[in-house]
Structure formats: C-alpha cells, structure tokens
Amino acid sequence: MPVMCRHMPSTDRRRSGKGVRVLQPARTISGLHPRIPGTIKDTLEEAPDVDALPFDSTEWCEEHEEYLSMFCLDDLEPLCEQCAADSHAGHKVYLLTEAAVDCKEELKNFLSGLNMKMERFKQVRQACQLTSKYNQAEAQLTEELMMKEFEKLCKFLREEEASRLLALREEKEQKMSKAEERIGRVNQMITSLEGKIQLVEGELDADGDGADFLQLYQDTMSSAWISQMEPGERPRPLIDVAKHLGNLNYAVWEKMKRISPYTPVVLDPRTAGQSVRLSPGLNSVRIASRPSQGSEQEMGGALSLPDNPERFHHRSCILGREGFNSGVHCWEIKVGDIDNWTLGVAAQSLSRGAEIEACPEAGLWCISLRDGEYRALTTPSQILNFDSSDHLSRVQVKLDCDEGTLEFINADIGALLFRFRHCFAEMTYPYFESVSVGGNLAVLEQRVDISMGSEQTVILGKDQEMKAQSPTEKGTITDSQSNGKAGIEHLIEERKEKAVCSVINKNEAQFPEKDNNTAAVKKKTRKAKFNVTYHVSLNRALNNINNESGSHK
Known part of the structure; x- marks a missing residue:
C-alpha cells in the first residue's frame, strides 16, 4: 500500500467546494534529483506563492487548509508548508513539482528494465516454442525412419518365414510322394501274394494226394513263387524337424546381419x-x-x-x-x-x-x-x-x-x-x-x-579385420598386428577349418565306413532264385524230423 500523510485531504472538503484530487506518492524512490535541499527552511524559501498556483492543479491539506507543495523523502509523502515545519521538521523535503519529475524519471527507468526483462522472457519463450516444434518434427521424422527400418526387418522376416515354410512343405510333399509310391508298390505285392496264397490253399484243400497231386506240385510251386518279393527296408518318411526348428532364431539372426549393418560410431x-x-x-x-x-x-x-x-x-x-x-x-x-x-x-x-x-x-x-x-x-x-x-x-x-x-x-x-x-x-x-x-x-x-564358447569378439570391416581385446587377456594391437591383416585372416580361416574338420570327423564317427556298410546291406538283401530240389530236400528233412519226434513219444 502507498504511504499516506495523515494530513491528506478528504474527498468531501475543499475551499472551493469542488472535488479534491488526492496524490498517490511512489512506493520507493532511489537516485532522486540532486536539487534536494538540505533543510526545510531552504525549501520553504524556494516554494512558490500559494495564491499563484492554479487552483485545480493543487492538492489540499485537510488539517492546515493549505496546498500540498512539498514532498518528504523520509516518509515519501506530499506535504503542505505547515506540515513540513511541524511534524516533518528535520526531514529531507523538496518541491512537489520537482519530486514528480524525478519520480516519473525513475518510473521510466524502472519501466525500461521491465521491458528489457520482458524481451528476454519473450526470447526464451520463442526458443522454447522453436525447440518444441523442432522436437515434434524430429519425433515425426524419427518415427517414420524407425518404421521404415522395422518394415525392412519385418519384410526380411516374412520372406525368411515364407522361404523356410516353403522348404518344409517341399520336404513334406517329397516324403509323402515317396511314401505314396512305396504304398502303391506294396499294395501290388499284397494283391499278388493274395492270389498266390489262394492258389496254394486251393491245392492243399484238394482231395488228391497221389500222383495227381505230385504232378501238379512243381507247377504250383512255380506259380506261387515271386522273385524279389521282399518288402525291403522299413521306410523312412519322417520329416527332419531338427533341420527346420533347430537354432531357428540364431540361424535367422545370422542371415539378418547381412541386412543389419553395424557402425562403431553413431553421429549425434x-x-x-x-x-x-x-x-x-x-x-x-x-x-x-x-x-x-x-x-x-x-x-x-x-x-x-x-x-x-x-x-x-x-x-x-x-x-x-x-x-x-x-x-x-x-x-x-x-x-x-x-x-x-x-x-x-x-x-x-x-x-x-x-x-x-x-x-x-x-x-x-x-x-x-x-x-x-x-x-x-x-x-x-x-x-x-x-x-x-x-x-x-x-x-x-x-x-x-x-x-x-x-x-x-x-x-x-x-x-x-x-x-x-x-x-x-x-x-x-x-x-x-x-x-x-x-x-x-x-x-x-x-x-x-x-x-x-569364446570370450573374444572378432570385428571384421569391409576391407579389414580387427580382433578386439579379450576381457581375460589385456593387451593392445601392436603396429605389426594392425598392419598384419593376413595374420588375422589366417587365424580366422584356421578356426573355420578346425570347425569344419570337427564336423567332418564327427560325421565320420557317427557313420563309419558308409560304402562298406552299403555293400553289406546289398549282400544281405540279395535273394537266391527258387530251387525245386532244395525245397523237396527241405520238406523231406522236416518230415524225417517230425517222424523221429513221433516215435519217441
């Protein structure tokens, strides 16, 4: 609240009967006009004649019924001559007109400082608005670029999925085709065997057991015998599930690295x-x-x-x-x-x-x-x-x-x-x-x-290879190592050769002497042609064994 003099005039009392305009002094004053007098006497001597002042431009002191013509610096309030001589004796006062000029000047300086601060706030607001727009635009662009990159990955995964599903379906069709083909051959053999079985059973059910039966025996055996009538090995129509599902994520990730370049430095x-x-x-x-x-x-x-x-x-x-x-x-x-x-x-x-x-x-x-x-x-x-x-x-x-x-x-x-x-x-x-x-x-x-299985990571550039430092073995790449690209290439190739050799040895241990085994299987599956003498002798030997068993009983 502004400081008010207790002698300030009220709004209902004036010498002329007109309304009085009350002065609202400033809250604070700093750096006032250098014309401030040192004593009240000097100020009173310089004060203008009250009667000479315009009646409408002056303020009225209620207590002394005098015009307010001075300003007190100590209490920051306007005074009349009597107030300055009595209650404000010893205070620093000077003419009201000069005080108004100085107060306006100080307010102008204060306003200039406020305007400068306002400009700084506006600049900060503009910078914040620019940053906000920039972040919004960058976020939109980054989102678009991220979506494009993920779309590339998704496209790769979709293509990889389609390729692997196609390989699975092709293998399934191949296995089913082979199984159907084998089933067809086996059905033909079964049909043929059913006919032979009926022929043999018909001969056995005939009443004859003399010369007529023996005359037809050789013909019956020849008709009932079929060369290469064995079904062969048991079929293996099962799909190689391990080939399609084993380390699937890792295999896809290995292929994904081809479309996922790595740069050791990302710019900011x-x-x-x-x-x-x-x-x-x-x-x-x-x-x-x-x-x-x-x-x-x-x-x-x-x-x-x-x-x-x-x-x-x-x-x-x-x-x-x-x-x-x-x-x-x-x-x-x-x-x-x-x-x-x-x-x-x-x-x-x-x-x-x-x-x-x-x-x-x-x-x-x-x-x-x-x-x-x-x-x-x-x-x-x-x-x-x-x-x-x-x-x-x-x-x-x-x-x-x-x-x-x-x-x-x-x-x-x-x-x-x-x-x-x-x-x-x-x-x-x-x-x-x-x-x-x-x-x-x-x-x-x-x-x-x-x-x-190793704690080392090998980083290979487009035209160079560099082996990074192992966590368990501190060391740096020497000049000879940095220039010896061939040595690192040799190390990588040696590791690859060892891995290939280990796989080959493992396969050889799992399937030893594959060619010899194949030949042995062929020998085992090879059948002799039908020999009538052999079968007659076999039947005679079986009958002798049965007769000997019956006589012992």
Whole structure:
C-alpha cells in the first residue's frame, strides 16, 4: 500500500467546494534529483506563492487548509508548508513539482528494465516454442525412419518365414510322394501274394494226394513263387524337424546381419553445426551450401536448429553419440574426394559456442587436410610424412584410453600417419569436421563375428579385420598386428577349418565306413532264385524230423 500523510485531504472538503484530487506518492524512490535541499527552511524559501498556483492543479491539506507543495523523502509523502515545519521538521523535503519529475524519471527507468526483462522472457519463450516444434518434427521424422527400418526387418522376416515354410512343405510333399509310391508298390505285392496264397490253399484243400497231386506240385510251386518279393527296408518318411526348428532364431539372426549393418560410431544430431547435414542412418555427414534451417533429411528446411548447449555454433562439425574414457576403440572414416576435413577426438569440455583453435590445449586431438597439406593439429601444427600426391581416401582412428594413445592410420595401406600421446582422463568423443560442400564424411560399416564358447569378439570391416581385446587377456594391437591383416585372416580361416574338420570327423564317427556298410546291406538283401530240389530236400528233412519226434513219444 502507498504511504499516506495523515494530513491528506478528504474527498468531501475543499475551499472551493469542488472535488479534491488526492496524490498517490511512489512506493520507493532511489537516485532522486540532486536539487534536494538540505533543510526545510531552504525549501520553504524556494516554494512558490500559494495564491499563484492554479487552483485545480493543487492538492489540499485537510488539517492546515493549505496546498500540498512539498514532498518528504523520509516518509515519501506530499506535504503542505505547515506540515513540513511541524511534524516533518528535520526531514529531507523538496518541491512537489520537482519530486514528480524525478519520480516519473525513475518510473521510466524502472519501466525500461521491465521491458528489457520482458524481451528476454519473450526470447526464451520463442526458443522454447522453436525447440518444441523442432522436437515434434524430429519425433515425426524419427518415427517414420524407425518404421521404415522395422518394415525392412519385418519384410526380411516374412520372406525368411515364407522361404523356410516353403522348404518344409517341399520336404513334406517329397516324403509323402515317396511314401505314396512305396504304398502303391506294396499294395501290388499284397494283391499278388493274395492270389498266390489262394492258389496254394486251393491245392492243399484238394482231395488228391497221389500222383495227381505230385504232378501238379512243381507247377504250383512255380506259380506261387515271386522273385524279389521282399518288402525291403522299413521306410523312412519322417520329416527332419531338427533341420527346420533347430537354432531357428540364431540361424535367422545370422542371415539378418547381412541386412543389419553395424557402425562403431553413431553421429549425434544435437551437436551438429548450422550447415551440417546428416544421413538418415546417422553414419555420414556433409556440408550444405547455405546455412542450415534443419537438416534436409530431418526438417526439410522448414525450421531453424535450436540453440541447445550441445550444439557447435561457429564450426561445421559434429560429435559421435557415445563417448569413451576406457578401453580400445577403433573406427574407419571414408573421406573420399573431400579436400578440406578434420578428424579425431574431442574432449567433453570442448567449448561449443566460442571460436577456438583446433589443438590439444583446446581439447581437440585431430589431423586435417587443408590447402592440399595433411597436418597433425598440434601446437604448432606438424606436416604429416605423407605424399600429398597419393590421395588419402580412408582414415582409421584408433583410441586406446588405457595406454593413452590416439593413432591415425592410412586404411588403404595400413601405414601409421600420426600418434598422439595423452592421458585421456575425461570423456572423449569422435570428432568430424568439414567445410567442403558436396562431399560426404562416412563412418564405414563393420561386421561383427561372435565365436561361440569364446570370450573374444572378432570385428571384421569391409576391407579389414580387427580382433578386439579379450576381457581375460589385456593387451593392445601392436603396429605389426594392425598392419598384419593376413595374420588375422589366417587365424580366422584356421578356426573355420578346425570347425569344419570337427564336423567332418564327427560325421565320420557317427557313420563309419558308409560304402562298406552299403555293400553289406546289398549282400544281405540279395535273394537266391527258387530251387525245386532244395525245397523237396527241405520238406523231406522236416518230415524225417517230425517222424523221429513221433516215435519217441
């Protein structure tokens, strides 16, 4: 509430009978006009004649029935001459007209500060609105890209499902066809045997047992005998279920890796400079010819990039999404025909908003190509021992946080370009920068092979293979190992040969001497043709045995 003088006039009393306008003094006063007098006497001497003041522009003191012509700084209220001399004696006062001017000036300054604060709030609101729109657009684009990727996987799974179901159905049809064919042959044999059985039973049921029967005996035996009348081995029409269901998920996953590339470094769009464009897979970057208004792949040029704290404002660069502070990490970049680039790692504390010089002191450990010269960005920079006439198309970056080394390797020939030595205590991120319009800096894909029953993981690139560090055996890849691609290839091929040999030996142990067994089976299934003499002798021998058994009884 404003401070009011106890002598302020009421609204129902004035000398002229007209309404009185009550002054509402300011709540606080700071930096008032320097004309403030030191004593009330001086102020009273400077006060204008009351009768000379316009009647409608003055305020009225109810107690002393005088005009309010002064202002008290101590109580921040307007006064009449009598109030200033009596109840406000010793206070700092000055003319009311000057106080009004100073108070208005201070209110103007205060209003200017409020307007400036309002502008800052509006800027923050605009930034929040921009960020909200950007997030909404990015979420929509990301959702579309994710749906496309999952659709690729779903399409692969549907095709793989159809292929495996087709193989199962073909095997089923093949087994059923063979079974039906065999059933047909067996039915024919059964029909033939039924006829022979009826013939033999008819002869046995005949009354004759003399010469007529014996004359027909040979003909009956010849008619009842059928060559190769055995049904053979028992059929095996069962479907190989284990082939279709065994390790099904793993087999499909193995094939899925062909359409699921792996990049060891994923670029972070939140750190991209204003002119940086990203691919949908976040594994390659290029520089646009005009300032970015959102990546073409992301925003379609409709929105400006938000001013978030992770973003680089004065450099056309971008960082990797994942940082490293321990272990060995390696990635390969295809620079192609770009004639101006910088590659390496950046410390987490690297300044994002200020202009900096690329050097280890600023938190950057990089090599670059500028004006046709390959340089290591040390302090001062060093020219690399590399023939500029030989175009460098691929660069391998190997970061060993435990050993404190960062190596840059010519991936085309495996030669070391430069090595930094530094204790990488804080988190470091892969760093990519280019000012060349049109070309792409791309992180190359790698293929990961997981050895079953082993704690080692083998990572194979497109044109190179690199064995990662084993958790149980700490060590780093030496220069000879990094250049000895053939040695690692030999190791992988040796493992494959051992696996194939073990499978072959296992099969040989499970099915020994397959050819010899097949021959033996054929020998066992081969039948002699019918011999009448043999059967007559057999029947005579059986009759003798039966007679001897009857005589003993």
